[in-house]
Amino acid sequence: NAGVTQTPKFQVLKTGQSMTLQCAQDMNHEYMSWYRQDPGMGLRLIHYSVGAGITDQGEVPNGYNVSRSTTEDFPLRLLSAAPSQTSVYFCASSYSSGIGSPLHFGNGTRLTVT
Amino acid sequence: KNEVEQSPQNLTAQEGEFITINCSYSVGISALHWLQQHPGGGIVSLFMLSSGKKKHGRLIATINIQEKHSSLHITASHPRDSAVYICAVRFMETSGSRLTFGEGTQLTVNP
Numbered sequence: 104n105a106g107v108t109q110t111p112k113f114q115v116l117k118t119g120q121s122m123t124l125q126c127a128q129d130m131n132h133e134y135m136s137w138y139r140q141d142p143g144m145g146l147r148l149i150h151y152s153v154g155a156g157i158t159d160q161g162e163v164p165n166g167y168n169v170s171r172s173t174t175e176d177f178p179l180r181l182l183s184a185a186p187s188q189t190s191v192y193f194c195a196s197s198y199s200s201g202i203g204s205p206l207h208f209g210n211g212t213r214l215t216v217t
Numbered sequence: 218k219n220e221v222e223q224s225p226q227n228l229t230a231q232e233g234e235f236i237t238i239n240c241s242y243s244v245g246i247s248a249l250h251w252l253q254q255h256p257g258g259g260i261v262s263l264f265m266l267s268s269g270k271k272k273h274g275r276l277i278a279t280i281n282i283q284e285k286h287s288s289l290h291i292t293a294s295h296p297r298d299s300a301v302y303i304c305a306v307r308f309m310e311t312s313g314s315r316l317t318f319g320e321g322t323q324l325t326v327n328p
Contacts, residue, residue, distance in 0.1 A: 145320050146303070146305070146316075161315065195260075205265050206316075208259065210257075211258045211260075
C-alpha cells in the first residue's frame, strides 16, 4: 500500500515555464488537497477536491490549476511559473471531508523558480 | 480573523523530559489535528480530536473547547521525537474541509 505518492521530489523551473506536480493515492480516498509550505507560515490550502470531477479553490489558488478526472489522481498545474511560487508543495488525502477523517500526506515536492 | 497560534516556536529538551506543546485558536472549531513533520520533510497525522483526550504510546493530546486550547504532551522524550509538530483546526464557520494550520513547533531532543 503506497499511500500518497508525489512526484517529482525536486524541481527547478525558470520564470514562465509550466509544469505539473503529480499526486496519486491508492486508498480510495474521496478528499484530496494541495498545500504549500513557506518559511514562517503554516501550510496553506491551494485547491481541494471532494471527489472525482469536483474541485474548489482554497486559500491561495492564484497561479495554479487542478483537475480530478479519477479518484486516484489530483495533479497540480503551474501554467506560468513565478518566483513567488518557490515553495514546498504537499498533497494530502482523506477518506472523506468529514470531521473523523485523518489526513495522509505525500512526501512533498520542493520547487524553485528562478 | 480565524487564527491558530502555537507555542513555543522552538523547544529543546534532554532525553527523558516531559514535553508540552500548546495550540490556541480564535473561534469555535469542529476538529483539531496534531501533525508531525520529520526532518526529511514528510508529514504524519498523530491525532484528530474534537473533545477530551487521546493517547497513543508516549503521546497524549488534550483539548479544552471552552478555553479554545489544545496541548500535545510527550512523555519520556527521545531524540527520535525531534521534529516539527503542527496544530491544524477546522473552524466551525469554514466551509468544506478547510484546515487552518499553525506555524509549527520545532522540537529538538538531545541525548
